[in-house]
Each structure stands twice: as structure tokens, then as C-alpha cells.
Amino acid sequence: MTLASDHDTAPQVGDLAPKNSLPSGETLIRGLIWAVVLFLCLTPFLLVFAISFGHKVEGASWVWGFSLDNYKRVFVGAEWPDNVTFLYLQKLWYSLYYAVIAAILAVITAFPFTYFMTGLSRRAQAAWLVFILSSLSLSEVFIVMGWDVLLSNRSGLPMLFKVSGATQWLKDVGWFDTLRDWGLANPRNVKFKTSVFATVLTMAYLVWPYAVILLYPPLSRLDRSTVEAAQTMGAGPWTVMRTVILPSVRLPLVGSMLLLFVFLLGVYVAVTVFAEPAKQTMAVSVYEAVRGNTLNAPFGSAQAMILLVTAAVFLGLGQWLSRRNA
Amino acid sequence: MMARTLKTLFMALSALMLALPIMVVSGAALNSGRTMFFPPREPTLARFKEFFITETVWVTALTNSMIVAFASAALAVLIAWPLAYALWSRGTKASQVLAGLGSMPFALPPIVFGVGLGFLWAFLGVLGSLWAGVVSHAALFLALPLVTISIGLQSIDRAHLDAAATMGATPAVTFRTVILPQTIPYTLSGFFFALVLSFNEFIVMFFVSASSYSTVTLQIFNSLRNGYTPTMAVAAITFIVVSLAVFGAIARFGDLPRLMGAEPAKK
Amino acid sequence: MKGLVLDNIHKSFGSVRAVEKTRLDFAEGELTALLGPSGCGKTTLLRMIAGLEEPSGGALILGGRDITALPAHKRRFGMVFQSFALFPHLTVLENVVYSLMISGTNKAEALEKGEKLLDLVQLAGYGDRRITALSGGQRQRVAIARALAQEPDVFLLDEPMSALDAKLREDMQVELRLLQQRLGITTIVVTHDQREAMTMADKIVVMSQGRVEQVGAPHDIYHKPANAFVADFIGRANFFDAVVEKGNLRLGDTLIETDVPAQFINGSPVRVAIRPEGPALDTPDMKGTRIPAKITFLRDLGPVRDIHLDTAIGPMIVEYATGETDRAFAVGSATDVTLPPGALHIFPRENTAPSEAA
Structure with missing residues (x-):
């Protein structure tokens, strides 16, 4: 009661703002901040939006315009209605496909890790967090480089398979052919580059530290006495997980998956290196159009918009979910 | 007992x-030749000397990376302060919208933001200048x-303001x-979160640099097609060491678990 | 130093009336306690006095000057907060001299004064410590010294003892009162603890639901409660509802003889309170109404003994000081209880259910 009433009576800090200060000065500062934020954080997106309606002219240049041709090309191909191709939709499909699998993979493996980590002492948690954050901030280019070395055919794992005799063993038991069917082996040895496996693995690896950081707040705030209460009522570890822990963090789990998914939509380096040319994503296509070989900025912008809208839809979905269940 | 062992095992494996x-990349940095091998052949530290001192390409790239990281982190803090303060002291709809706008570039796919910034700087005629990158x-x-400043402001006991x-x-x-x-x-x-992430960022920097200067991550990417060299691995080591040092310092002097969203430590 | 007057001060948060129109005088050099249950508006009242909350109407007059429009930092009433609100980034001495430093006092002078204040609250030599290195009691002393550094006209304390453990609390109440008397400073303490209020205050203001229920000296508040709420909130009381019948009280079959004040006309419903130390058991020669009772429970608290009774007018608790009676009571045994007329407090009763005090 005391707490509640004291909260009711707590003043807004705004009340403490100087009442006799010059309003013009304050308004000026506020206007300036709005201008800076709008300019830096919104105009880039607006420009992409505006340019997506323009069209390419000879050379590498483009002009303003208002046509939906670029979007048409993404959805049904440039020659529609005479000829329909779903080339770019297919790229979008791969964007979603890789991102979904990698996001789920990352969250599923990061969840038990984070749960165990939050059970440690605060000092130990801080040490783990340093490690996780360092890995999180490590540039995509370095991570791709590391996995590339590990997965490339001349060194790393394939080499290890061969030298250790695992390749021979796989051939002996007949699983080698299965791997070949999956595209994970050439006639001589296992191969991981290029493959969906390597792409998804690297992408999941890329967001794994993010998954830990996202799951950390809800799991560290989880009331451990509820776990103990369930145990005193006869719940084993699995029952506790199923009936107490998972239901109470269901929402953060889904929310984290959505955020990681959105993040993964924009991954570029990992896909260019590990995905087969026919299975590249929309992010790569945007890159190609804006800065790469095709140099068609409006078309790249249209694809970027589609990527953006997809991301926004899923972010909004996450917001809606958390608000509905709040 | 069994469960404990399993837990430890799982965390260790992760x-x-x-x-x-x-580790593989770091190990490769010790190669003496021009090609990356793991495990390294004829271990040497010569590649470190190249990266930090003798090879101009890398030295310039590292300098650029540092300039961009420090300056952009400082600028981000300067812009973030009034946003966080308005959000905390007023908490009006307008300040929420403003904070939301400010977080948008980080939340949406960076490739889209990078493309947009590329257009923006091109229009203003400053595409490819280092400060546009900053x-x-x-x-x-x-x-x-x-986020961190907001957490800090929220942790101030409002009674302190009354007392003052x-x-x-x-x-x-x-x-x-x-x-x-x-x-x-x-x-x-x-500041340091922004610094470290800026140091490691690639795709946005790629679009706004327009190949007129390069940072370490850009340089690495450009070299990807020509195959890896041990000098690149040195860069990777440098970066991971910087990250460990910075986050280690934050953990040492600040409350890292609290910053990451745990309950405030019990006194 | 000057007296403070609240002239019809009131405060609403939206449609919620936190403090009803209140008129109060705080005499110079006196210690007044604002006493009431949680949410009664006492803290809001204190915050309005400090200038931390803007009154919805009314005026504050300090020594004849209207200070209603003055912001907190211009009133500079020293205040001790419930959590003490000591600045963790400053040392003990820096906390104490904070008000002096920001008002531009010469540094050497300020530090000297700070040391004196620390001496006053018996913390000499603690100046360089960090706040986190202090115990709860020490923190409170720092908070007091800090609030006094600016030599305020009015000294305000918001639940100053709530962060201390029970034993320390009693000691600090006496110590604070002695300090206040030595300095002769006008002081207002908010508390929900009647023992605290009784220990320290010259005058107690009992509040409930944003209203002042009674203002008076501790003795009067206890022995002459102005209404049923005060009787219930201050100390303990047995309550029963009755109807006035020719100057006496009628409760079912029982007629209780007493002198009902003239304001209650025949047949008016009343609520009657009697303190546990009022009634007596098995005293045939005592003046008053005797009612048969049965002992249901005994509670030996050391200095006093509580005897729980079931009587014709309802359950009742009678308190005896140890040694006051050597009779051995037994649960289940029959007895009779005498209600002396002077021990009965009679209050008007609305037709609605009597307000249950928290």
C-alpha cells in the first residue's frame, strides 16, 4: 500500500524542468534533435523507397520516375505478361528459407545454454557475457573466413575426414552415397562448400550470440523458486522444463526467433561465400544491382524495399504478439 | 551430479x-608463408609486423577503422543522450516516437540502410568521404x-532528484x-558497444565508402576472392582482442549482467 | 526560524483526492508527526510542504510570507527521505556539504561545517567513506546531517526509521528527538508508526484517507480520541455498536450505564470503544456495568497479559500489566467483566458499516 501510494504521488521529472527557462532555446534544441534523427534515420529509407519507382538509363545511371516496373520484375519478371519468371521471388524464398532455419537452430541451441548460464554466479555470468559479446561483435567477414577455412575442401573438416579415415568408413558403410545425394560430398571426399548446410550453419553461428543476449533477460529474471516449487511437487527436470520454464519464456523465445530472422534476412557475406550461385538470396541481389555487376539502382531499391517490408512485417508481428500477451 | 556434468559439458561444447x-583463423596467422594453413607451417610473428607497421594498405585501413569507430561512437552517444533524456524525463508519445526512429536503422536489415545512405550521401555530393562514413x-x-543510457537513467532513484x-x-x-x-x-x-560494433561492421560501410577508402573489414572482404593470407588472420586476432578488452573492461567497471537485462544486483 | 501555516492546502491526482482541504499550524521549534496508515496522504502533504508536489489549491505561509509558488530548490527545507537518497557517487562528507557546494559557499568553510555536522550526528572521522560502506543507521545520520547543513527553516523527515531494524529504530527516535530539541528547529515527521510519533512528537496529526482526523498532543490523542478511526488506529480498542437509551447505552439485552454526552439524543446509533486496559475482571466493588464473560484465550506478552473474552456484547480483549492481578486465569472458565463509565469512548455511528481502519 505504501509503495503504491508513493508511486502515485511520485512526480514526473518533467515537473522539475525549469519553468522560467527560455522556451525558444528549448524548442530550438528539440527541433534540432528531431531534424538530425529524421535526417539520419529516416531519409535513407525514404530515398530507397522513392528510387525504387525510378528506372535505369544507359550506363550506370538512373532517373526519377513513377513506375511499378521494378516491382513487377521482382514478382513476375520483366517480360510479363508474355513471359513469367519467378527468379527474384525465388531469391526472396531463399532469403526466408535460410533465415528461418538458421534462426530456429540458433534459438534452440542457445536456449539451454542461456538457461544454464543464468544459473551461474553473477561473476561467472559476466565472464561468459564478455565471451559472448566478443563473438557477437566479431565481423561477419572474419566469421565467414573462419568457417571457410574450416569447411573448404583443401583444409579443415574435409581434410580431417580424409586423414582420420572417416571418409573411407562412410564409403564402407554406404552412407557416403546418401551424403552425395544431399550435395555434401564429391566423388572423392565429403564437401561442405558450397551447400545449404554450410550457409545455414554459418548463419546460425552468426546469430547464436545474439540469441543468447536476447534470451538472457527473461531467463535471468525467471523466478528460480518456481522451479524449486515444481520440484517439491514431484516434477522431474523434463516436466519442470515443459510445465514451468518453457511456458513462462514462450513469448521471448518466439520474439527472439523473429528478431534473429529479420537480422538474417540482410546477411550478405555468408551467403555469397557459402550458397550455390543458383540459391543466392535477395540481399545478394540488392548488392549486385546497386554496387555489383548489373548496376541498376532502382531495381536494387525495389528489392531492398521488399526486404524491408518483409522485415517490418515480422518485427510488427513480434510487437503485436508481445503486446497481445502482455 | 549427472545433470551437473551434462550442463557443464553442454556449455563447454557451445x-x-x-x-x-x-581459433582456426588465429592459428593461421602464425604461418610464415603467404598462404593460410591450419595448423600453421613454420610459425612466425612476421605477419603481425606487416599488419601493424609495414604494409601500407593494412595500416591505412586500420587507421580508417579506428577513426570511424571512435568518431561514430562519440557522435552516437551525443545524439543518444538527449533522446534518452527526453524519453526518461518526459516519456511523452513524441519522445517515444523519436527514440523509435533512432533505433530503426539498427533493427532493420543493414543492407537496406546501407543502400539508402549511399543514395543520401551521393545526393549531397559527399559519398566516399570518411566523415560521411562516421x-x-x-x-x-x-x-x-x-539503450544503455536509458538503463542508466532508469537506475537513478528519483528520490535523489527530490533530495537535490x-x-x-x-x-x-x-x-x-x-x-x-x-x-x-x-x-x-x-560508447564502447557502438565502438566495437562499428569497428566490425561491413555492409553499411561498403555502400557509403564507395571504394574511395577502405577499413579493415572492407579490405578483408576485398581480399576474399584472392584467397586468404595470414595477414588477414592477424586482423581477425586484433579485432577479437579489442572486443575482449573492451567488454572485459565494461564487465570490470560496470554491471554487465544488468546492462544485458538481468535484475539489478542485490546489495 | 519561523512557524509554518498550511492554509486550506489540498491535492488531487486526476479524480483521486489525495489530500482534502487541510489547515494546519506548525509552531516554531516544535516537532509535529503526521501519522496515518499507508495511502492516507501524509507523504503527499509533506511533499507539498517541501515544494516537491504542487498543491491543487490553498497556500503555504512561512513566517507570514506566502511561499506556495516557491519551487523546492528555493524553499530549501532540509528533507530526510525514506530511502535516505544519499548520492552513491559522492563520499559521506561530499554528501553532507552538497547544499553548501552548489550554493557557492567557500570550500574550506563548507568542509569545516561538514565536519562539525558529522560530529553532531556522531560520525566524526567518517567523512571519506563511501556511502555503500555505511550501515543503515550511519546512512540515516548522514542523511540528517546533510539536510541540516543548509540550516533550513523547516526540517522534514519522510518515514525516517523505516529502513532501520526494530531495535535501532527506538534508539534513533530518542536521539533524533534530543537533537531536534537541542537545535530548536521546526520539524515535521511523516510516519505510520504510532510509537515513533508518540516518542518524538510535541504534536501529532492523525490522518486517514486524505483527511486530518485529529490534531493533538500524544497523550490527548491516546486518551481522548476524536473519533472511532483515531481510537482504533492509535493503540488498541474493543469496539461495539450500541444505541443511546436515556443517557445510557443499549446493546441487545444489555444496558451499559455511562454518561453519554448530551450531543447524542435518545435512540441515536453510536460506536463505542474501550481500551483493553479499561475493563476489569471479577471486581464486584468496582463502579460500572458488569457483564458475564468466558475466557477463550490467554496471551502472555511479558510485561502485559491479554485475556480474550467472549461476552454478551461480543468478543473483548482485556489487558493486565504483569503483577497487577495475581489471579490465575484459565481458558474456558467463566468470569465477569466490569466496564467503568469513564473508560468508554462514544462516537457517532453512520448507518453505513463503520469504517474499518487498515
């Missing part, structure tokens, strides 16, 4: 998995100091003597 590619990263990582007022402190004095000193650790954390 750590190993996480460290594996980094401003771009400041916008991209604005969300980080915004009853002792004759005007709002300006309260800000200087109570709010600012208590949020310095959080401001610094935000």
Missing part, C-alpha cells in the same frame, strides 16, 4: 563451437547508447551533480 573458427555508423549504432531539490539544486544543477555522474558508466558502456 564455447568450443563458438571459438572454433576464431555519420553513417553513428546513425546505425545510435540504438546502443540509447530540497537542498537548493536547480534542475540544471541536479543534472550536472546528480544525473550525469551516476550515468557515466552507462554512457561509457554505450
